[in-house]
Amino acid sequence: MHAVQTMRAIVIPAFGEADVLSLREVPVPEPGPREIAIDVAYAGVNYAEVLFRSGGVPELPLPFVPGIEVSGTVRALGAEVTAFEIGQPVAALSIVGGGGYAEVVTVPAELAFPLEPDRISEEALAIAAASPSNLATAYLILREVARIRPGETVLVHAAAGGVGSLIGQMARRLGAACVIGTVGSPDKVAYAQDLGYDAVFLRDGYAEAVMELTAGEGADIVVDPVGGALREEALRLLKPLGRLVAMGNAGGAGDVRQSVNELWFASKAVLGFNLQQLSGYAPRLVADAATTALAMALRGEIRVDVTGVLPLREAAEAHRRIEARRTTGKLALKVR
16 A cells, blocks of 8 residues: 655635644645646745635635645646646646645646746746736736727726736736826835836825826726725726726725616726636636736736745745735745
């Protein structure tokens, strides 16, 4: 009888504060027929994982290993996988089943992306781990959901965050004429401005400033990961034919109810975006978006800031920083 191989992993044993995250020895997963197993080098840290840990997804099966994006090398191939080789460097979205905060993770082969071997420094691996979910999100929201058109004005809430720091840049690359950001504290204004936003405002009282900047017209697209009062105000700031994209509720406020009659009277639209749901429903679409956007980042066309790298055992500290809104850019965990 063969001994079961084990690995280190961060486990959510029960919902709660960051301290519930536990470093444990767990069995090494084996890939299914259409999956690959990856020896994880780095794992990105996301608000989604904070949500999982705190009970925001009550149907999550416990114990659970979080982690929706990684970089590393291919460890093993499923029986039906032919597009990868063992030892090949890759980035991947582990968003369908989680598992990225571990030494080994299995992912659908469709959600893994080859990396160029001659460009794989430690820095590149950290960037590759910390960016697939946010880059794919930025690209898909603008290209597929909001259907951005050249010359439009885009307003992005949480402009200094992991997603917001990329959406502003991506909007510019896709033809936006004016990109406006909001942030929650004064210390984040300069960082967001450095990312190329035309204007950055504090969330308190930002609406008047946006209307003044746009000569009273407002925005064509608003991207909102915060929710609550910001979401209600965003609808008022939209031009006719404007699109509000709701893609999170980082503020933790209650749901915002919107009258459909008001939308059609005003010729405005509210759209939703959930990367996890799309990764299961349309993995090829998500993979193509991540591949395109990651290539842009590795060519230097989109700046991805990994502003902190912590060892795997300090995952709880990474979560605390995100919850305290003390981060700009993206955090990563060094697994190996």
